[in-house]
Amino acid sequence: MRRKSLIFPIMGMQIILILATTLSHYYIEVNTLRDTLSVSQQSKAEDIHFIVESIIEKETSKLSGLSKALKNRSDLINGIAHYSSTHDIEPIKKAMDMLFPQLEVDIFQVADRGTTIIYQAHQGQSLSGKQEIHGVVEAMLAEDILLASETSSGWAIRAIVPAFRGNDLFGTITIGAWLNDDFAKNISSATEVEVTIGSQNGIVASSLPKKSRSFVKTDIIRKSISTLKPIRKDYPEDMKVTHYAPMEIANEPFCLIIEIDTKAVFELLEKNKTHIIKVSILILILALSVAAGITMVILRPLNQLDKKAKKTVRDFSGVDLKETEGNEIQTLVRSFNVMVETISAHITERRRAEKELQQHKETLEDLVHERTIELSKSNDKLTRTIKELEWRTNEILLLNKLGDLLHACDTEEETYIIFIKICRQLFSRDSGYLTILDDTQKMLKVVASWGDNPPIETEFEQNQCWAIRRGKEHFVQNPDIDTVCSHTNGIPKNGAICTPMSAQGEVLGMIHIAIGDYELDKSEQEKKQIIESKFMLVKSMVERYAPSLINLRLRETLRVQSIRDPLTSLYNRRHMKEALEREARRVDRRASSLGMIMIDVDHFKMFNDSYGHEAGDKVLRELGGFLKKSIRGEDIACRYGGEEFLLILVEASMDNTKKKAEEIRRSVKKGLKIKHQGKILSITLSLGVALYPMHGETTETALKAADEALYKAKALGRDRVVSVPDIKEEV
Numbered sequence: 001m002r003r004k005s006l007i008f009p010i011m012g013m014q015i016i017l018i019l020a021t022t023l024s025h026y027y028i029e030v031n032t033l034r035d036t037l038s039v040s041q042q043s044k045a046e047d048i049h050f051i052v053e054s055i056i057e058k059e060t061s062k063l064s065g066l067s068k069a070l071k072n073r074s075d076l077i078n079g080i081a082h083y084s085s086t087h088d089i090e091p092i093k094k095a096m097d098m099l100f101p102q103l104e105v106d107i108f109q110v111a112d113r114g115t116t117i118i119y120q121a122h123q124g125q126s127l128s129g130k131q132e133i134h135g136v137v138e139a140m141l142a143e144d145i146l147l148a149s150e151t152s153s154g155w156a157i158r159a160i161v162p163a164f165r166g167n168d169l170f171g172t173i174t175i176g177a178w179l180n181d182d183f184a185k186n187i188s189s190a191t192e193v194e195v196t197i198g199s200q201n202g203i204v205a206s207s208l209p210k211k212s213r214s215f216v217k218t219d220i221i222r223k224s225i226s227t228l229k230p231i232r233k234d235y236p237e238d239m240k241v242t243h244y245a246p247m248e249i250a251n252e253p254f255c256l257i258i259e260i261d262t263k264a265v266f267e268l269l270e271k272n273k274t275h276i277i278k279v280s281i282l283i284l285i286l287a288l289s290v291a292a293g294i295t296m297v298i299l300r301p302l303n304q305l306d307k308k309a310k311k312t313v314r315d316f317s318g319v320d321l322k323e324t325e326g327n328e329i330q331t332l333v334r335s336f337n338v339m340v341e342t343i344s345a346h347i348t349e350r351r352r353a354e355k356e357l358q359q360h361k362e363t364l365e366d367l368v369h370e371r372t373i374e375l376s377k378s379n380d381k382l383t384r385t386i387k388e389l390e391w392r393t394n395e396i397l398l399l400n401k402l403g404d405l406l407h408a409c410d411t412e413e414e415t416y417i418i419f420i421k422i423c424r425q426l427f428s429r430d431s432g433y434l435t436i437l438d439d440t441q442k443m444l445k446v447v448a449s450w451g452d453n454p455p456i457e458t459e460f461e462q463n464q465c466w467a468i469r470r471g472k473e474h475f476v477q478n479p480d481i482d483t484v485c486s487h488t489n490g491i492p493k494n495g496a497i498c499t500p501m502s503a504q505g506e507v508l509g510m511i512h513i514a515i516g517d518y519e520l521d522k523s524e525q526e527k528k529q530i531i532e533s534k535f536m537l538v539k540s541m542v543e544r545y546a547p548s549l550i551n552l553r554l555r556e557t558l559r560v561q562s563i564r565d566p567l568t569s570l571y572n573r574r575h576m577k578e579a580l581e582r583e584a585r586r587v588d589r590r591a592s593s594l595g596m597i598m599i600d601v602d603h604f605k606m607f608n609d610s611y612g613h614e615a616g617d618k619v620l621r622e623l624g625g626f627l628k629k630s631i632r633g634e635d636i637a638c639r640y641g642g643e644e645f646l647l648i649l650v651e652a653s654m655d656n657t658k659k660k661a662e663e664i665r666r667s668v669k670k671g672l673k674i675k676h677q678g679k680i681l682s683i684t685l686s687l688g689v690a691l692y693p694m695h696g697e698t699t700e701t702a703l704k705a706a707d708e709a710l711y712k713a714k715a716l717g718r719d720r721v722v723s724v725p726d727i728k729e730e731v
Contacts, residue, residue: 018287023280045230045243045258051191052256053247060157060250061407062551063175064146066103067159069555070173071144073099074574080110080163080170083118092119102554107156107176113169148179148252155179155204157250179249180205196257197249200225204254220244221255398422399540406548412436413447415552419545420448423511426537427451432513437462444468444487444510453514456489465510467498473535474498485512493517495531499538503546511538565639567617568624576638576646580699583636583650584692594699595649595657597664598688598706599627602718604643607683615676619683622674630664644710646703654691654723661687661721669719686713689723 079091158176188207196206198221431451467474477495494515688710696702713722
């Protein structure tokens with residue numbers, strides 16, 4: 001009977017062990033789920049931080065590119081130079097008011113050499129006062145400066161460049177964008193997350209309403225900026241998590257604050273905790289049931305042994321063991337017999353249990369085999385996922401490389417080469433080509449291609465491409481079902497993609513990609529995923545390429561406007577001086593000569609008074625076109641000023657220069673006829689000829705000699721050619 005009492009502590013130990021196992025299972029599962037959700041939130045915050053940095057980098061790159069273009073804006077530079085001597089602000093105001101809507105910036109300022117603002121244009125907050133021109137002194141000493149600084153009206157990103165004409169510095173030009181709530185709202189719209197930008201002094205810009213910004217802590221912003229480490233702040237009672245991440249804007253330290261709503265995560269955690277509790281309770285009930293069953297199995301033979309021992313004692317001795325001790329030997333012998341019977345029954349039960357255990361073992365082996373196969377499949381899937389992530393990372397790196405290289409391009413042709421090189425890496429097993437729209441002819445011209453499927457034509461009309469017609473991507477997979485563009489060279493088995501390029505409402509061109517046959521062994525679902533991936537990749541490339549192409553064209557337009565006369569399309573006086581110095585150095589090296597022909601339209605003032613300035617402008621325009629056609633490709637035609645023109649003949653002798661001048665005089669007199677209001681008008685020219693270095697040790701003295709010869713021709717009755725030697729002979 002004493003042995004029966006050992007069952008109860010054993011049962012207690014089993015219950016304690018089962019409870020400990022169940023609680024451990026609940027604790028491990030809950031913590032694992034909580035850690036997984038926390039890592040997911042952190043990854044989301046890092047992705048948003050990367051996207052915000054890319055958006056800000058794009059904005060600063062835009063400011064930097066525009067500021068460099070403004071350095072070649074002659075009307076603005078000339079206006080600043082004019083103000084330094086006359087204090088007349090009208091030329092600057094006219095140039096800035098015309099440029100400001102085109103630049104799409106918030107701040108446009110001009111300062112003189114004393115760092116005082118001359119004139120400014122802005123959107124949003126206003127700027128005034130000398131103290132607002134941060135970085136001007138540095139810009140006086142450097143090429144240009146890009147900075148983010150705090151003004152009395154708030155933070156701004158500004159690009160500052162010095163205004164030079166020749167070697168003379170007249171002031172600085174500043175363009176910029178406000179780093180304010182509108183800036184943050186634009187970023188929030190792109191990322192679909194509420195963002196806040198902070199500095200050492202607190203919040204700079206935020207997409208949140210002002211009453212909802214109390215969660216942002218200035219001390220945490222300072223700590224994140226000073227340590228250059230991201231900081232996470234949890235608010236369990238509000239079900240929110242705030243991430244503080246350091247960042248730079250134009251070399252100035254800031255902190256990006258992102259508030260992530262964890263309500264959905266908290267609800268998911270509570271839901272799974274409830275599920276885990278239910279599973280743990282079920283495990284506890286099953287374990288207790290098994291323990292109770294085992295205890296009952298253990299108690300049964302002991303009870304049988306006790307009953308048989310008592311019955312044996314009563315049968316053979318007639319003594320009740322509860323009342324008398326009886327014969328102990330007879331009780332042990334009879335008890336031994338009962339024990340032998342019990343052991344025999346136990347052995348039978350054990351064999352049966354071993355048989356069941358063997359069957360259970362075989363079942364477990366089959367289950368392990370199935371789990372092994374599933375694990376192998378999961379491992380293969382994970383391997384494919386890792387390879388896909390590596391490819392995605394490579395795509396992102398190549399796209400960033402494309403953006404960096406495009407910002408460094410000086411000509412549109414350079415962008416074609418860079419774009420196709422990146423296409424060869426991103427679409428290495430595909431074929432395709434890049435087309436650019438020619439506005440004058442409304443034709444799409446193929447400027448670059450790659451792969452084994454070249455275009456059938458080098459240029460075609462824009463309505464031959466359905467992507468240009470629809471204004472969005474056009475995919476052709478089955479020619480019997482899908483509409484096929486007539487410019488394609490057959491349709492590959494995997495299909496073809498046409499993607500239009502446009503920026504600022506202007507169609508720039510189109511990218512065509514023919515998907516290679518290497519995808520034929522893929523399933524329909526995998527093919528669909530690959531095509532969607534290529535759609536997104538081409539769209540990302542176009543989003544980077546189109547703005548860069550627009551910026552390059554704007555820079556080229558500004559450059560041409562700075563060196564060309566708008567009326568005659570000839571080079572202006574500024575470019576004339578640079579060209580003279582350049583060609584003079586060249587003829588000095590080659591021991592040659594440089595011909596100069598100074599031209600003046602005879603009685604041009606009288607012509608204007610008689611027929612009006614419109615007719616005068618038409619005469620100058622027609623004469624400019626005639627002079628451009630009358631000279632060689634290496635010669636230079638310039639408008640010297642008013643009705644005066646200058647021709648620079650490279651490596652020309654005196655005789656050749658005089659012959660060319662006489663030829664131009666006769667051709668203009670006989671052949672240049674201007675139609676105006678039903679009348680045929682004609683003009684005559686007076687021309688002065690000089691030679692460098694024969695008639696001057698410098699280009700200025702030679703040019704002065706040509707001018708004197710021109711005045712001599714006018715004094716002798718006009719409509720004639722006079723050269724410097726002719727003047728000396730008369731003297």
